[in-house]
């Protein structure tokens with residue numbers, strides 16, 4: 103299922119090695135020995151539960167941490183959803199946090215209140231917090247002071263050390279807090295447990311150098327670091343050998359990838375990997391999306407018909423204040439160039455409403471771009487003031503009722519445009535990758551088109567992971583009902 107580490111062969115009698123990843127294998131085995139004794143003592147397997155908030159980066163980090171927990175011997179479980187509410191009795195609970203918007207932080211504190219109560223009923227529970235929110239000093243102080251039942255706290259740069267931190271906590275029976283200001287090395291050889299057998303995310307770079315004025319990511323994920331192309335390709339070849347046919351190349355701004363070669367060149371190399379069928383990537387910053395990339399996308403048959411191109415705002419003056427380095431006209435011109443060379447490509451976006459100083463005219467510009475581009479979907483966000491970012495100090499924060507009203511208008515516009523686009527494809531035949539059995543109807547499966555749209559078709563779960571031609575019968579606004587097609 104993942105890169106196998108032969109823990110049995112790891113020597114744990116002496117001191118821990120200094121070199122990574124050997125040091126982590128040592129601690130994984132140490133924890134596993136503890137786990138063996140503990141499971142014997144309790145006469146059962148110990149369970150883990152992970153909760154992941156935020157973006158694809160966090161999801162990928164959680165896959166790596168889940169694999170470490172399973173190597174140690176934890177089994178998934180410990181969540182019970184009953185009619186009268188949910189309860190948790192997992193032996194290890196891991197929250198991978200997000201801090202991109204304020205409400206994500208509030209959500210975590212809400213969860214922690216609930217977990218405190220659960221831990222009182224299940225005193226052996228270990229609680230760990232990691233991720234972007236833990237890179238903020240004030241939040242760590244708050245956890246230290248007000249949440250003493252949290253056992254382990256770490257950030258975004260040392261997730262690969264989970265076993266070492268856990269072992270330290272087991273050994274000392276004290277709280278372990280280890281948050282780094284900066285990354286050290288990129289430690290890649292650790293395993294990752296994939297959610298799907300047929301598709302996987304692959305980090306190509308970490309961090310962000312853009313400092314959009316509203317965004318906290320550069321402060322909590324550090325400066326850009328690109329992986330070497332050979333390491334990326336080796337990982338992808340390994341995934342393909344393991345049954346993966348679709349990869350998502352991940353980075354905060356993949357267009358500024360620089361691993362000795364640029365992103366278009368990397369894309370061409372990934373496209374040449376035998377056995378791979380689909381390539382996606384995320385996220386593209388419009389300022390760095392070059393014609394060279396558009397050409398590479400056009401040439402590479404495996405690159406999907408989908409591009410996520412965050413707009414953030416349609417107003418040139420707001421974009422300037424956001425430090426985005428493009429304006430309304432250049433964004434629209436870029437979309438034109440993309441559409442000309444890649445007809446049929448689906449565009450999706452991120453939009454923030456209520457950035458400081460946003461006037462009705464600025465907001466109208468955003469609506470105008472939404473109308474002119476026609477997105478398949480848009481993630482729409484209400485501006486959230488993040489302490490430490492330049493925009494938090496900007497004057498003219500927009501009053502809440504105004505923001506809410508604009509937000510609703512934006513959603514309505516996005517839905518209207520998406521509906522037209524979705525309707526336009528009905529009757530067409532597309533290749534679909536069947537991803538999962540339908541939760542509600544076992545006679546149906548859900549599949550994803552190259553353009554990222556979801557289609558529900560009749561079929562059983564044996565089809566999961568396979569590609570089929572599908573005719574789109576009906577649009578439901580943001581997904582389709584279809585049927586397998588023998589005609590294409």
Ligand code: 5AD
Nearest residue numbers: 316317412452453454483484485486
């Ligand atoms: N407020 C609202 N939305 C934000 N995003 C990033 N920072 C903020 C913020 N302070 C949004 C952007 C980004 C997405 C991942 O989150 O739209 O593209």
Ligand code: SF4
Nearest residue numbers: 310312313314317319
């Ligand atoms: Fe944040 Fe801008 Fe970097 Fe995206 S490109 S992570 S919005 S700073």
